[in-house]
Amino acid sequence: MTKQYSQAPLPFMGQKRFWNNQFKQVIRDSFSDCHTFVDLFGGSGLLSHFTHTVRPDARVVYNDYDGYVERIRHIDETNTILCRLRDVLADYPKGKRIEGSKRAEVVEVLRQAEQTYETVDYISLSNSLLFACRYCTSFDEMKDDTMYNRIRSENFNADGYLEGLTVAHQDYRSLFNQYKGVDGVCFLVDPPYLSTQSKTYTGCWKLHDYLDVLEVLRGTNYVYFTSNKSDLIELCEWIGSSVSPDANPLCGASMVRRHSQLNYAAQYTDIMMYHHSDREERRMAA
Numbered sequence: 001m002t003k004q005y006s007q008a009p010l011p012f013m014g015q016k017r018f019w020n021n022q023f024k025q026v027i028r029d030s031f032s033d034c035h036t037f038v039d040l041f042g043g044s045g046l047l048s049h050f051t052h053t054v055r056p057d058a059r060v061v062y063n064d065y066d067g068y069v070e071r072i073r074h075i076d077e078t079n080t081i082l083c084r085l086r087d088v089l090a091d092y093p094k095g096k097r098i099e100g101s102k103r104a105e106v107v108e109v110l111r112q113a114e115q116t117y118e119t120v121d122y123i124s125l126s127n128s129l130l131f132a133c134r135y136c137t138s139f140d141e142m143k144d145d146t147m148y149n150r151i152r153s154e155n156f157n158a159d160g161y162l163e164g165l166t167v168a169h170q171d172y173r174s175l176f177n178q179y180k181g182v183d184g185v186c187f188l189v190d191p192p193y194l195s196t197q198s199k200t201y202t203g204c205w206k207l208h209d210y211l212d213v214l215e216v217l218r219g220t221n222y223v224y225f226t227s228n229k230s231d232l233i234e235l236c237e238w239i240g241s242s243v244s245p246d247a248n249p250l251c252g253a254s255m256v257r258r259h260s261q262l263n264y265a266a267q268y269t270d271i272m273m274y275h276h277s278d279r280e281e282r283r284m285a286a
Contacts, residue, residue, distance in 0.1 A: 004053050008044035009158035010071050010078075011127040013135060015044040016190065016225065019272060022256055023047065024054045026223060026274050030254075031186045034058065034221060038179050039188040040172040041065050045162060047188050047223075052164045062165045063175050069167060071121050072158045078121045079155040081113045082128060089149050098129075098147040107143045114139045128152050176216050186221040186276075189213065217249040221276050224253070228269040250275075 007017035016023060027037070027050070038061045039048045048062035064070075071078075088105045092098065098106055106129070113120050122142055126135040128151045129142070136142040168175055172191075179185045191213045210232065217224060226232050233250065240248030253275040 003160040003163075005046070005049055005161055008046045008049075008068075009161050010044070010068070010075070010121070010124050010156055011135075012044035012046075012066075012068065012123070013133070014190070014192065015046045016050075017046060018258065018270070019225075020050060022258075023223070023272065024050055026256075026272070027051050027186075028054050030274060030276055031221060031223075033184065034186040035184040036179065036182070037061070037186050037188060038175060039063055039190075040175060040216065041189065041191045042068065042168075043190060044068050045165070047190060048165050049161060051188070056164065060165050061168055061175070061179075062162070063168045063170060063172060065172065069162070069169075070119070071124065072161070074117070074119055074121055075156050075158055077113075077117045077119075078124050081109065081120070081125065082151065082155065084109045084113075085125075085128065086151050086153075089151055092149045094149055096149055098149055103147060106147060110139055110142060124156065172213075172216075180216075180220070186223065187216060188223050189216060190225040214249040217253075217275070219277050223272065223274040224250075226271050226273070228271065233271065233273075 006020055008015045031037075035057075036059045037048075037051045037055070039045075039051070040063055042048060042063040042065050045062050045064070045068055048060050051058070052060045085106060088109060089098070089102065092102055110120070110125070120139065122136050122138060125142070129147045130136065130145060130150070131148060132150075134145075136145055170178075176187065179187070191210065210230070214232070214236070216222070236248045236250045240246075240251055245251050250273060253273040256272045258270050258272075
């Protein structure tokens with residue numbers, strides 16, 4: 001039996017670990033007749049993993065849009081670096097800012113790792129060395145940032161995490177076009193959130209990119225994630241009222257909201273919307 005994870009095995013900004021129960025219930029109850037789930041913006045793969053755990057009979061396509069599989073491939077090197085950092089900070093107060101000679105030792109461990117390994121997973125290391133929800137993606141960024149002793153006590157483990165998934169590495173548009181119009185397909189759509197930090201995501205996202213994503217929602221089965229910071233829902237409602245209700249790509253979707261607290265200073269409302277177009281068409285025809 002596949003091991004069930006409640007969160008992604010490696011840190012990832014925006015992973016949907018707090019949606020575990022609600023998302024699984026939606027997949028189980030609202031899309032029971034779908035046999036293929038396509039995770040267009042796979043991120044950490046957590047939505048794909050959740051889907052596979054409740055629908056092991058279905059095909060789940062995880063689009064590794066942000067190189068998460070590559071990070072898992074180097075998990076042993078990441079754990080080796082963490083072990084060295086634990087040794088350096090063994091007697092250093094937990095949660096305290098790392099300063100002086102200890103900071104120099106930490107930087108030296110990172111410098112040696114940079115010279116030794118093909119790639120260094122600074123996103124995962126950020127989770128142990130930087131303030132909560134802050135991430136660096138390179139040695140130069142990390143060595144100049146303020147560090148804290150937040151070293152995790154256990155090594156990372158991703159055993160069985162991707163088991164049962166079909167892994168793709170494509171632009172989300174090409175993957176969508178591959179499955180568009182195919183019966184029994186549900187799209188999982190979790191793009192980087194508008195108006196939130198997105199430096200750890202692939203590419204440079206602008207407003208038109210977020211609007212382009214809404215096109216994959218028209219006439220499809222989907223579960224879509226956004227937040228109150230984006231104002232995209234209000235924009236879609238305005239389009240529906242100004243043009244026509246059918247012009248709103250979110251027309252007819254069900255909505256679930258939850259409060260998310262990143263740290264003491266950052267909070268927002270996370271939103272999940274879902275829609276089964278086939279059932280809507282059958283309802284309208286009845």
